[in-house]
Amino acid sequence: MSRDMPKDPLGKPMWYGRRRTHKLRPGRQRLVDDLLPQLMIADPEADAPVVFSPGFGPPQRELRLEIGFGAGEHLSGEAAAHPDIDYIGCEPFINGVAALLADVEQLDLRNVRLFDDDVRLLIDRLPEASVSVIYILFPDPWPKARHNRRRIFQYETLDALARVARDDAVLMFASDHMDYVAWALAEAKRHPDWSWTARKPADWRVPPAGWVPTRYEAKAVRKGDKPAYLSFRRRSREL
Template identity: 50%
Template sequence: MPSSDPSSNIDKSNDKSNGPVRSFGRRRGKKLRPGRERLVDELLPAITFDVERSLAEQFAATPTDIWLEIGFGGGEHLARQALAHPDIGFIGAEPFINGVAKLVSTINDEGIKNIRIQPDDVRFIFPSIPDGALGRVFILFPDPWPKARHIKRRLITDETMDALARMMRIGAELVVASDHREYISWALLQINNHPDFSWMAENAADWRTPPPGWVTTRYEEKALIRGVKSTYLVFQR
């Protein structure tokens, strides 16, 4: 996964094949160990989000709701949520193959049935998600791209918010967390200015403490080790 300044990891491999969406961020790190490489070859194709099939068809049991996690990293949060909510269908997107391989390994070890993976930029699957299909979306510790000239690389753009507004049903929750102060203030303005989202906080405790049912993420843990507290924003569609 990229560090706080991932500018050295730009990947433009999608520029031509995927139209106007331009992806940034690291796709590959250390060589995968043989066990994980085998799982990526054999199990990942069976649990990859399939743009050709309906959401209901993609999960073994018909899910009561669909939740999306964007940028799941190593999938620690996504796996724990999927285990805690076996009736929900989860879609997780992450272009970094080493993180995808880690999640596939957890899915295999723990027998998780209710996750479908988009092993690439989440924006490529937006057109395949029907209007109002999503009940919850997590964007946890997104890359802050702190340099002014890189702000346009941030995930939270007007286009992303318009797409989320379309895919999320009325009353659905968007959870955004970050340990990067400037970034989270900026994200709050972007999202709160969107006509379809309302910030649910009533007092400081609401953004200083994680929402109920929280699962700590790897980047959140890293921040805690550095003595940095994170901010948790919950919006309603």
């Protein structure tokens, strides 16, 4: 993927976000050193296809993917509520990864695997038609027009996700940034594999039942903003 997306001199997708802020507390550092390697779904430096370990993922178990999980509230909430479903969380920000690891340990979650790098280094390595739900929640809005190409929700990502999405898979996008919401609708509309599922305003103004809010979402709601929740369905390959 990423033919038009900015690349670094090594040909990897250019990363503009933060990887770390404050130094991790010793307990969190221990989780990063000891637990993270056990849960990593793939080595970011290697280029090999992802092979699921026995008992994780398809074909036996449903697989969901959360891209840019931040501190992981939504991911750990979902994984705890659905122990029969497996989750891959992807987040290059190590303080956020450490926060999620603390939840994984505390809640004894067995159905979570992680990728602590740019999702664009992972998607092409996942098996075709393997993922049933993909979350992109409150992604960085990159509001300046000259930065819009940095947005993770764009045609190229939709292309790559369409390959790994099962027929009828759901791609859930949420944002409080209305320009990004309009952009997401426009990008999905021109993509042949994804269709917006909304039939009435409540379908995009209200989160789905059982929704676990994210940190950015809670912040936006506290400010009085009204996020939008867009749900796209992957068209069947047969049609």
